[in-house]
Amino acid sequence: MTFQELYDLLEEKSLTVNGIAKAGRITKDEAQALVDTYLARGDIVSIEQDKYTTTDKAGVILCTITTARSNGFFVRSVKNNQEYYISGSSTKGLIVSDLIYVKPEGNSGDAIYIGFYKRKTKIVGNLYRKPKEGYELLSSVTKGTKIKIFVDNDPDEINAGDGDLVEARITMSKTNSIRVEVETLLSKATDVGADITQIIAEKDAPFIFPDEVLAEAKAIPQEINKDDIQNRVDYRDELVVTIDGADALDFDDAVQVSLLPNNSYKIVVHIADVSHYVTPGTAIDTEADNRGTSIYVADRVVPMLPTELSNGICSLNPNVDRFTLSVEMSVDSRGNVFQSSIHKGVIRSKARLTYTEVNDLLEGEESDLPEEIQTMLKTLDKAAQIIRARRTKNGALDLDSTELKFYLDSMGRPLEVAKRVQKEGEKLIEDLMIIANVSVAKMLEDAGIPTLFRIHENPPTAKIDEFRAFARKLYVGKDFPSIITPKALQSWLESIDDEEKKKTVSRLMLRSLAKARYSPDNAGHFGLAEDDYLHFTSPIRRYPDLIVHRCCKEYLIGKKRVPSDLYDYLTLEGEHTSYTERRATEIERAVDDLESTKYMTKHLEEYFDAKVTGFAKFGMFVELENGIDACLQFNHMAGDYYVFKDKSYEVRGTETRSTRFLLGDKIRVISLSADIETRRIDVCNEQYYRENVENLSTETMSDLKDRGITYKTDSQYRNSRYSRNSDNNERRSSYGQRDRKRSYDNTKSSNGNGKYFKKSSSEGRKSFRKDDRFSRGNGRSFGNPSFAKGGVRKSGGKYGKSKSSGR
Numbered sequence: 192m193t194f195q196e197l198y199d200l201l202e203e204k205s206l207t208v209n210g211i212a213k214a215g216r217i218t219k220d221e222a223q224a225l226v227d228t229y230l231a232r233g234d235i236v237s238i239e240q241d242k243y244t245t246t247d248k249a250g251v252i253l254c255t256i257t258t259a260r261s262n263g264f265f266v267r268s269v270k271n272n273q274e275y276y277i278s279g280s281s282t283k284g285l286i287v288s289d290l291i292y293v294k295p296e297g298n299s300g301d302a303i304y305i306g307f308y309k310r311k312t313k314i315v316g317n318l319y320r321k322p323k324e325g326y327e328l329l330s331s332v333t334k335g336t337k338i339k340i341f342v343d344n345d346p347d348e349i350n351a352g353d354g355d356l357v358e359a360r361i362t363m364s365k366t367n368s369i370r371v372e373v374e375t376l377l378s379k380a381t382d383v384g385a386d387i388t389q390i391i392a393e394k395d396a397p398f399i400f401p402d403e404v405l406a407e408a409k410a411i412p413q414e415i416n417k418d419d420i421q422n423r424v425d426y427r428d429e430l431v432v433t434i435d436g437a438d439a440l441d442f443d444d445a446v447q448v449s450l451l452p453n454n455s456y457k458i459v460v461h462i463a464d465v466s467h468y469v470t471p472g473t474a475i476d477t478e479a480d481n482r483g484t485s486i487y488v489a490d491r492v493v494p495m496l497p498t499e500l501s502n503g504i505c506s507l508n509p510n511v512d513r514f515t516l517s518v519e520m521s522v523d524s525r526g527n528v529f530q531s532s533i534h535k536g537v538i539r540s541k542a543r544l545t546y547t548e549v550n551d552l553l554e555g556e557e558s559d560l561p562e563e564i565q566t567m568l569k570t571l572d573k574a575a576q577i578i579r580a581r582r583t584k585n586g587a588l589d590l591d592s593t594e595l596k597f598y599l600d601s602m603g604r605p606l607e608v609a610k611r612v613q614k615e616g617e618k619l620i621e622d623l624m625i626i627a628n629v630s631v632a633k634m635l636e637d638a639g640i641p642t643l644f645r646i647h648e649n650p651p652t653a654k655i656d657e658f659r660a661f662a663r664k665l666y667v668g669k670d671f672p673s674i675i676t677p678k679a680l681q682s683w684l685e686s687i688d689d690e691e692k693k694k695t696v697s698r699l700m701l702r703s704l705a706k707a708r709y710s711p712d713n714a715g716h717f718g719l720a721e722d723d724y725l726h727f728t729s730p731i732r733r734y735p736d737l738i739v740h741r742c743c744k745e746y747l748i749g750k751k752r753v754p755s756d757l758y759d760y761l762t763l764e765g766e767h768t769s770y771t772e773r774r775a776t777e778i779e780r781a782v783d784d785l786e787s788t789k790y791m792t793k794h795l796e797e798y799f800d801a802k803v804t805g806f807a808k809f810g811m812f813v814e815l816e817n818g819i820d821a822c823l824q825f826n827h828m829a830g831d832y833y834v835f836k837d838k839s840y841e842v843r844g845t846e847t848r849s850t851r852f853l854l855g856d857k858i859r860v861i862s863l864s865a866d867i868e869t870r871r872i873d874v875c876n877e878q879y880y881r882e883n884v885e886n887l888s889t890e891t892m893s894d895l896k897d898r899g900i901t902y903k904t905d906s907q908y909r910n911s912r913y914s915r916n917s918d919n920n921e922r923r924s925s926y927g928q929r930d931r932k933r934s935y936d937n938t939k940s941s942n943g944n945g946k947y948f949k950k951s952s953s954e955g956r957k958s959f960r961k962d963d964r965f966s967r968g969n970g971r972s973f974g975n976p977s978f979a980k981g982g983v984r985k986s987g988g989k990y991g992k993s994k995s996s997g998r
Contacts, residue, residue, distance in 0.1 A: 192217050194234070194759045197225055198245060201235055205242040230308070232766065233269040236292060251292040251305050259287055259335030266293060266302070272706075272773075275302035284366035286310070287332040288395075313360050314371060315392045317380075318346055320353040328359055328371060331393045337367060344372045354380030356389050383603040384490045390781045391493060394774055397482055398493045403474040408497035411468055413504050415512050419467070420537050424517065427539040430567055431461060433507050434620050437545045441494070442507040443729045445515070445540050446623055448571045454524040456574040460627040461538050463505045464514040465730040466740040469496070480764075483771025485732035488782040489597040489605070494732070501731050509543040516740055518627045518727075522574060526581025531630040533743055544568075549616035572615060575622040582625070586678025586720040590701045591694040593818045597786045605790040610818040624728040625719065631739065632723035635747060636713060641757050642742040643735050643765055644725045646714040647707040650675060658703040664840035665854060667696065677720040691855030695804055708769040709735050711761035735768045784870040787819045791865035791872050796884065801874070803856045806835045811842055811852060813860060813874065820872070823860060827875035829882050 192215040200206065200214055212222035226243060229235045233253030236246050246253060254266035254275065263278030264285060277293055282304050285291065290309045293302035316330030326342035333340060343362060351357050356378040359371035377399075378388040391398050400408075426447070433442045445461040469476050479495050486493040494501045507513050517536035520528045542564055552558040553572055558565055583589070598607040613621075628645070635642045655675055662668030667687050672679035680700065687693040704718065709726075716724035727743075730736040738761070745751045801821070805812035810824035825833045831844030844850035852858065860874040863884070875884070 192221070192225060193756065194225075194229065194762070197229065198234065201243055201245050202248055205238060205244040207241050207243070211243070228763065232763065246292075251294050252302075253308060254291055254293050254302075256285060256287050256289045256291065259285075259333075261335065266291065274300070276300060277302050277304045279304060284338070284364075286336060286338060286369075287334070310361070310364065311395075313358050313374070314340065314369070315356065315358050315377065315389075315395075316340065317389075318342070318351060318353055318355050318357060318373070326373075328357070328373075333369070338369060339367070340369045340371055342373055343370055346373045349373065349376050351376045352380075356380075356385065356392060358392070383601075386785060387488055387490055387603075387782055390785065391486065391488070391778055394778050394781075396486060396493065396774055396778060397478070398486075400478060400497055401474065404478045405497060407473060407475050408499040411499060411504060413499070415504070415514055415537070419514070420512075422535065423514070424534040424536045426459070426461065426515075426517065426536050427512065429459075429538070430563060431459075431538050431540050432542045432544050432564060432567070433509070433540050434544045434546065434549055434616060437547060440492075440506070441501040441731045442540075442543070443731045444620070444624065445507045445538060446571065446620070448567060448574055450570065451521060455529075456522045456570070458520045458522055458571075458574060458623060458626070459517055460520070460623055460728065461507065461515040461517045461536060462627070462728050462736075462740075463507055463731055464516050464535065464740070465496070465500070465505050465737055466516075466744060467514050468500060468505060469737065471741075475500070479734055479737070480767070483734050483768045484775050486775045486778055488779055489786045490599055490603055495734065496731060505731055507538065507540050509540045512537055512539050516727075516743060518630055520626060520630055522578060522626070524577065526577040526579070528626055528630055531634065533631060533634060533747065535744065535748060546614065546616040549619070550614040553615045571623075572619055575619040578622045578626055579618065582622075582719070583681075586676060586681055588677050588681050588684075588700075588718045588720075589697075590684075590718075591697040592701070593814070595783055595787070595818050597783075597790070599786075605786050608787070608790050608817050608819065628725055628727050629719075629721050629723060631727045631743065632713075632721075632725040635725075635739075635742060636723050638747055640742055640746045640753060641711050641761055642725060643709050643711060643738045643761050643768075644713045644723070645707060645716065645735070646710050646712070646724070647716040647718045648705045648714050649717055650704045654703040658700060661699070661840065662696070664838070665692065665696065667692070677717055689855060691802055691857070692853070695802075695854045698804070709765040709772075711758055711765060733768075734771070735764070738764055738768075781870075785867070788865045788867050788870045788872055791819065791821075791862055792867065795862050795865065796880075797862050798877075799860055799862060799874070801858050801860045803852050803854055803858060805854070806840065806842055808835050813858065815860070815874075821860070821862070821874045822872065823858075823874050823876070827863060827873060827879050829876060829879035 192211075196215065197211065200211065206214065208219060208222045208226055211217075211226065212219045215222065217225075226235065230237070230243075233246055235243050236249050236251055236253070237243055238249065252273075252275075253269045255269060256264045257267050257274075258265040263276055264282060264287075266275050266277055267273070268275075269290070275293055275295060277291075285307075288311055289307070291307055292305040294305050295302045314328065314330050314332055316328040316332075319327045319329050321327055326346060328340040328342055330340055340359075342359065346352060346355070346357065349357075351373060355376060357373045358375040358377055359373045361369060361371050363370040377392050378385045382388070388398070429447050431445045431447045433445045435442055443463050447459045447461075449457045451457050469479060475496065482493075482495045485495045485501075496505070505513075507515070515536040515538050517534050517538075519532050519534070521530040523529050542560070544560075544564075548558070548560065549568055552560065552565060552568055560568075594611040596609050596611050597605045598609070600606050632642075632644060659668060659671050662671050670683060670686060672683055684693060684697055684700065687696060707716070707718070713723060715722045725739055726733055726736045727739050728736065730740050746753055799815045799817070801813040801815050801823075803811050804814050804820070810822055810827070813821055813823050815821060825842075831846050831850050833842050833844055833850075835842050840854070842852040859877055861877065861880040861884075862872070863875045863880075864873045865871070
């Protein structure tokens with residue numbers, strides 16, 4: 192029974208599981224499995240007397256609670272990520288991550304809480320020992336609520352103690368409390384990188400492989416079976432190389448090139464044949480599906496596959512035989528692929544090259560690489576430039592973004608931060624991976640074989656209208672295209688003369704586009720200006736690529752009959768892998784925010800060149816020269832009284848009227864504060880620093896006291912704030928003793944010399960409420976979802992992460 196058949200059946204009338212089984216002529220167990228699947232997906236809902244109907248017919252939406260507030264919750268639709276806000280006494284007892292049903296109230300963004308669906312059986316949190324009362328669990332899922340989590344068993348049995356990160360099983364849930372039993376120690380409070388582990392765990396991303404997965408991985412031979420070479424194209428004598436980052440350990444792809452007549456090229460992209468080793472139904476496959484993708488953060492990679500596979504038998508390491516799926520493409524002098532084919536192959540990579548080596552060669556530096564490899568790389572570069580030119584001509588979007596790389600010491604502390612720069616070597620590989628992805632998509636589409644496409648739909652009309660209005664405010668909207676195509680948008684973007692403004696506008700444009708996702712429905716890829724696109728080139732780190740490999744081997748190469756339920760399977764996998772991709776992105780961004788803040792705690796009261804990237808009523812968002820984002824609040828800007836002019840989208844000084852700031856403007860700032868807990872960075876302008884930070888005299892101190900403002904030293908402030916559990920809070924900073932701990936509401940301010948001020952007036956309390964709204968976000972966006980009023984968030988590449996394009 193397909194999903195569409197089930198949906199049509201329940202649209203007509205509500206049925207029990209037995210009724211579904213009878214109507215669909217399937218067993219009760221099969222009917223129950225269908226019901227369970229589509230309940231979790233949010234397509235159907237249980238109503239009275241164990242009957243089921245569609246959520247569309249019931250007028251409800253299945254949502255996950257994402258954030259708790261004192262008077263309600265923000266929730267997100269499981270189906271389409273639409274956000275709503277719910278409130279009221281009926282929501283009491285709910286926690287973050289609960290699955291609930293809501294009914295939207297028009298287009299206001301508010302919704303009514305209808306009913307509860309499911310709570311996770313386990314909770315992640317930090318143990319907190321209460322004197323004479325045992326342990327509580329401090330978890331992000333109850334943050335913002337008054338619910339306490341009590342631990343019933345003794346954590347000492349698993350060597351867990353105060354401050355340690357654990358996983359606990361829920362044994363009882365009440366309106367104001369939850370009881371749990373601790374089961375797994377995830378990280379000791381003293382472990383290096385414990386703060387990053389906590390971010391990963393709180394996002395429910397698996398990072399410990401189950402024992403059965405590790406056992407299966409260890410049982411896989413680390414050399415290919417010679418008997419399996421039969422029926423494979425043998426490329427072992429060809430000049431094949433890999434090109435990756437210097438720190439890469441898993442090699443998904445290898446490339447080769449040769450010249451054809453008429454200035455054409457034969458390019459072969461070899462991709463690791465992971466599907467040969469990871470087969471459906473195995474523990475390894477189940478875990479890989481659950482993870483969905485590898486996660487790349489500052490201090491580690493959380494791999495999708497165990498290292499025996501990702502760095503071992505699947506990785507296209509040099510000078511060893513490896514199985515591949517190989518895509519042969521003939522490319523003409525205009526960058527068009529005029530012939531393509533796909534084969535099961537076997538290769539022996541002749542060299543493991545780094546981007547640095549390739550870039551140095553292509554930039555004219557002397558190279559120690561063998562002459563034949565140098566010649567091949569130069570040929571590849573010529574072919575890639577032609578391919579890139581063709582993509583640009585067709586209108587592929589080239590949108591600016593910043594990606595950061597942190598260099599950590601042995602204790603996990605950031606010593607250096609740098610912007611990742613994409614040079615010719617990185618572009619070359621990206622170009623080849625894109626045409627391989629396009630070629631495989633076309634072959635499967637032409638053969639009528641269902642698969643998992645990577646789709647990037649046309650921008651939502653409402654978001655484009657909002658962006659068009661925003662462009663007019665920047666005086667760049669005059670020639671904004673009336674018909675929205677990738678080529679029209681890119682041409683308009685190129686018409687902006689001011690390079691800094693162009694970069695900022697391109698980032699904001701990216702936020703107005705739809706999110707790329709996985710689906711069996713081929714809607715094309717707007718950003719790449721391609722009708723057919725999928726992810727094929729990274730099966731070691733992305734599960735959708737592994738699914739595509741199986742479709743190719745089973746139905747395109749193997750010519751097997753396509754099963755009737757393949758489309759439904761691909762639909763579910765598309766939704767699941769899109770979710771795991773979003774989860775990985777959220778983790779990577781959160782870790783970047785954390786490491787940025789940790790880095791800046793060691794660089795306070797330093798001067799930085801910055802550029803303006805966004806505005807809000809309370810201040811400006813800036814990007815520092817090192818790529819880190821910060822907030823420049825108006826109350827940290829001396830010399831004038833500044834206000835944000837929404838109509839002209841600028842900040843103006845109201846007293847002198849001569850000072851104004853526009854997007855992309857450069858400004859000199861001084862780092863004022865960095866709060867690791869909230870992952871917030873504040874900066875100030877030079878005059879504010881001179882007047883309020885550099886020199887604070889005894890007379891000034893006396894004057895502040897007369898005005899009802901008191902101050903504390905660093906140690907006094909820390910002791911008062913962390914007296915409850917100073918050791919645990921010190922651990923959260925990932926440093927020993929903090930240099931400075933700042934508060935980020937207007938009730939407290941610092942002179943930068945280790946003194947903290949707190950207003951005791953009603954005006955101070957009013958300021959706190961205002962800034963509490965400001966602090967909803969975590970990190971770069973600062974809680975403002977609208978691109979027209981918020982800062983610009985970094986992305987992990989133009990449409991996703993790393994070389995083979997998460998586009």
